Amino acid sequence: EKGGYDYFMLKEIVEQPRAVADTLLGRLSVDGQLTLDEMRLTPAELRSVEKIVIIACGTSYHAGLIAKYAIEHWCRIPCEVEVASEFRYRDPILDQQTLVIAISQSGESMDTLMAVRYAREQRARVLAICNVNGSTIPRESDGVLYTHAGPEVGVAATKTFMTQLIACYLIGLYLAQVRGLKFGDEITAVIAQLATMPEQVEKVLSTVEPVRELARSLSDVDTVLFLGRHVGYPVAMEGALKLKELAYMHAEAFAAGELKHGPIALIEDGLPVVVVVPSPKGRSVLHDKIVSNIQEVRARGARTIVIAEEGDESVIPYSDVLIEIPAVPTLLQPVVSTIPMQVFACELALAKGNDVDQPRNLAKSVTVE
Numbered sequence: 001e002k003g004g005y006d007y008f009m010l011k012e013i014v015e016q017p018r019a020v021a022d023t024l025l026g027r028l029s030v031d032g033q034l035t036l037d038e039m040r041l042t043p044a045e046l047r048s049v050e051k052i053v054i055i056a057c058g059t060s061y062h063a064g065l066i067a068k069y070a071i072e073h074w075c076r077i078p079c080e081v082e083v084a085s086e087f088r089y090r091d092p093i094l095d096q097q098t099l100v101i102a103i104s105q106s107g108e109s110m111d112t113l114m115a116v117r118y119a120r121e122q123r124a125r126v127l128a129i130c131n132v133n134g135s136t137i138p139r140e141s142d143g144v145l146y147t148h149a150g151p152e153v154g155v156a157a158t159k160t161f162m163t164q165l166i167a168c169y170l171i172g173l174y175l176a177q178v179r180g181l182k183f184g185d186e187i188t189a190v191i192a193q194l195a196t197m198p199e200q201v202e203k204v205l206s207t208v209e210p211v212r213e214l215a216r217s218l219s220d221v222d223t224v225l226f227l228g229r230h231v232g233y234p235v236a237m238e239g240a241l242k243l244k245e246l247a248y249m250h251a252e253a254f255a256a257g258e259l260k261h262g263p264i265a266l267i268e269d270g271l272p273v274v275v276v277v278p279s280p281k282g283r284s285v286l287h288d289k290i291v292s293n294i295q296e297v298r299a300r301g302a303r304t305i306v307i308a309e310e311g312d313e314s315v316i317p318y319s320d321v322l323i324e325i326p327a328v329p330t331l332l333q334p335v336v337s338t339i340p341m342q343v344f345a346c347e348l349a350l351a352k353g354n355d356v357d358q359p360r361n362l363a364k365s366v367t368v369e
């Protein structure tokens with residue numbers, strides 16, 4: 001059942017190209033039109049949306065953070081993201097023009113379910129993104145977009161996160177489409193790129209062997225820091241979460257621009273710092289700023305592990321270890337940059353002798369608040 005692998009997690013990581021392809025299937029047509037009728041929310045309802053609130057926990061929350069960048073850019077609809085456990089305790093402002101997107105792999109997380117119930121009581125429309133057919137959250141929502149990752153057995157979310165990202169992109173692009181595209185050409189180009197994601201994921205997976213070696217060489221460190229900006233920031237957060245839950249290590253993520261406001265004091269000789277670098281094309285401002293951050297931490301002794309677009313030579317002089325990922329549009333970069341994070345945490349945990357399918361103290365779905 002583990003398909004020849006020692007752990008489900010290893011199998012689930014390599015299943016990602018398939019999971020992504022299955023989640024796109026039937027929803028993207030060759031002419032760039034999106035078909036998401038199954039969502040049960042009418043185009044008229046989607047046109048009336050004035051605000052989006054995304055609620056989720058853990059890894060699903062990280063997918064939501066990435067969705068915010070895409071949705072606000074493509075649709076120009078204000079979008080908030082909040083951990084579900086905090087949501088209903090702060091008297092959030094919701095009405096019939098609010099679209100709440102609840103992201104939950106299992107569809108059973110109690111924190112997310114309670115937030116969904118609360119949102120519906122306040123008359124907001126709720127759209128679920130879920131991987132388990134007929135689970136509680138989609139049953140209690142107004143609409144649902146299922147991810148088609150297949151069953152995920154390992155406690156750590158991997159392929160389901162990847163398909164949540166795809167679902168978020170589909171919803172963002174569909175909203176842009178039904179509301180009349182402000183960035184028509186960009187939307188069409190992104191839709192075409194989205195269709196190539198299964199191949200891009202496959203490509204990253206075929207180049208991660210050096211990440212495994214790196215992880216094994218770090219099994220006795222006790223802290224790893226992660227830096228990113230823009231959509232690379234939630235990717236850094238996901239990298240840190242994976243390392244905590246699987247390798248039981250202290251791992252923290254920062255928005256790279258925050259470094260100088262405090263966290264840079266943590267840098268000391270030999271500290272591994274993983275940096276997600278934005279594409280050098282297009283968003284060159286952020287790219288150059290993060291290259292400066294890499295120089296800053298390295299000058300203070302950090303061991304830099306740099307995840308950057310292939311052919312980005314500007315990072316070579318400052319990278320102790322360079323991990324290359326394919327060139328894709330900025331907003332889609334998390335699909336490729338997350339994979340080295342997953343492999344890194346999994347391999348480091350295995351090097352420590354941990355059970356990556358059943359990490360200590362954790363359950364696959366958290367059905368208590």
Ligand code: F6R
Nearest residue numbers: 058059060104105106109156157
């Ligand atoms: C991390 C992980 C958890 C879940 C979280 C939400 O690898 O698996 O953080 O992402 O418990 O679970 P769902 O998505 O089922 O609501």
